Amino acid sequence: MNSKLAKTLIYALWIPFLSGCQMGYLIKSAYNQISLLNQRVDINTAIEDKNIDENQKKKLALTLKVRDFAEKELGLNVKKNYSTFVKLDRPYVSYVVSAAPKWKLEPYLWSFPIVGKLPYKGYFSEHEASEEATLLKEKDLDVYVRGVSAYSTLGWFNDPLLSSMLSYKEHDLVNTIIHESVHATLFIKSEADFNERLATFIGNKGMELFYQALEGAESPTLALVKQENTDEELFSRFITEELNSLESWYEKLTDKDRNDENRNKKFDEIKLKFKNQIASKLQTDSWKKFSNSQLNNARLLVFKTYMKDLADFEELYLLKKNNIKDFIEESKKLEKVKDPSTKLKIRIKELQNST
Numbered sequence: 001m002n003s004k005l006a007k008t009l010i011y012a013l014w015i016p017f018l019s020g021c022q023m024g025y026l027i028k029s030a031y032n033q034i035s036l037l038n039q040r041v042d043i044n045t046a047i048e049d050k051n052i053d054e055n056q057k058k059k060l061a062l063t064l065k066v067r068d069f070a071e072k073e074l075g076l077n078v079k080k081n082y083s084t085f086v087k088l089d090r091p092y093v094s095y096v097v098s099a100a101p102k103w104k105l106e107p108y109l110w111s112f113p114i115v116g117k118l119p120y121k122g123y124f125s126e127h128e129a130s131e132e133a134t135l136l137k138e139k140d141l142d143v144y145v146r147g148v149s150a151y152s153t154l155g156w157f158n159d160p161l162l163s164s165m166l167s168y169k170e171h172d173l174v175n176t177i178i179h180e181s182v183h184a185t186l187f188i189k190s191e192a193d194f195n196e197r198l199a200t201f202i203g204n205k206g207m208e209l210f211y212q213a214l215e216g217a218e219s220p221t222l223a224l225v226k227q228e229n230t231d232e233e234l235f236s237r238f239i240t241e242e243l244n245s246l247e248s249w250y251e252k253l254t255d256k257d258r259n260d261e262n263r264n265k266k267f268d269e270i271k272l273k274f275k276n277q278i279a280s281k282l283q284t285d286s287w288k289k290f291s292n293s294q295l296n297n298a299r300l301l302v303f304k305t306y307m308k309d310l311a312d313f314e315e316l317y318l319l320k321k322n323n324i325k326d327f328i329e330e331s332k333k334l335e336k337v338k339d340p341s342t343k344l345k346i347r348i349k350e351l352q353n354s355t
Contacts, residue, residue, distance in 0.1 A: 092147030095129035116190030179203035
């Protein structure tokens with residue numbers, strides 16, 4: 001899986017309005033969130049810390065440049081996010097569980113106050129995430145557990161830069177900060193797929209614009225991120241087609257054909273198609289591990305959440321004459337609509353017809 005997908009998510013923690021079995025989970029999560037926030041130090045203070053190496057200090061300084069760019073040039077709601085730093089004692093800040101039925105490409109959803117339904121549930125403890133995964137497997141669900149290095153509290157708290165994020169390559173750190181700032185700018189309740197795809201797209205475009213402004217049109221870093229973004233567009237088209245095909249395949253299956261052998265064969269066909277038709281076209285290593293990944297519905301749905309139909313956002317961006325601020329303002333108009341992904345397609349056609 002592409003590293004960016006494994007490293008970021010929305011993870012909102014809310015105590016009010018709780019009842020039932022969610023109470024214990026959210027109180028514990030809120031406690032850990034508050035503990036984390038209490039460890040924050042100003043980034044400029046961290047830059048002077050003798051226990052932080054020079055490479056990490058360089059990324060801390062880069063963070064300040066990115067957050068300023070995201071606010072002034074992209075029009076994102078940065079607030080005081082990423083102006084502080086927290087040093088963790090672990091490689092990931094959180095562990096995320098996703099699940100899905102075995103014979104339907106549909107996410108298992110968890111309901112939360114304020115943010116609505118989400119196709120993942122985060123834990124600060126790897127052990128607790130593993131326990132949740134075990135319970136879900138007992139329900140005969142596909143399960144996928146991954147560690148993440150960054151998350152957004154959607155503007156409700158001032159999110160710190162985490163030491164787990166300093167393991168990123170510099171341009172991935174730039175992408176992540178912009179990605180998470182999108183969530184603090186626009187978040188539609190119970191629409192995780194739309195929210196994450198929008199953040200993925202703006203993270204990619206914003207990263208390009210940042211390096212063009214910082215290093216100029218001949219920047220080697222800019223050339224690299226453009227190659228990675230081209231690869232991501234190629235993978236998005238591929239995985240969109242394969243997810244649609246797999247969804248239709250499940251719908252047509254008879255009861256006698258529903259067995260692990262047939263399903264694993266289908267997953268192998270997807271990976272083989274990628275290896276034979278896509279891998280050789282990639283300019284970077286971003287997605288080359290896909291053909292060796294262990295697929296199930298839960299893992300495929302992570303790709304669906306982050307990568308499906310990214311071409312729609314590209315089309316809207318082009319219709320807005322490559323103006324990222326106008327693109328974001330147009331996206332904000334979808335905040336109150338039902339099914340923003342479908343409405344986006346309709347809006348694109350409207351704009352095309354008006355030109």
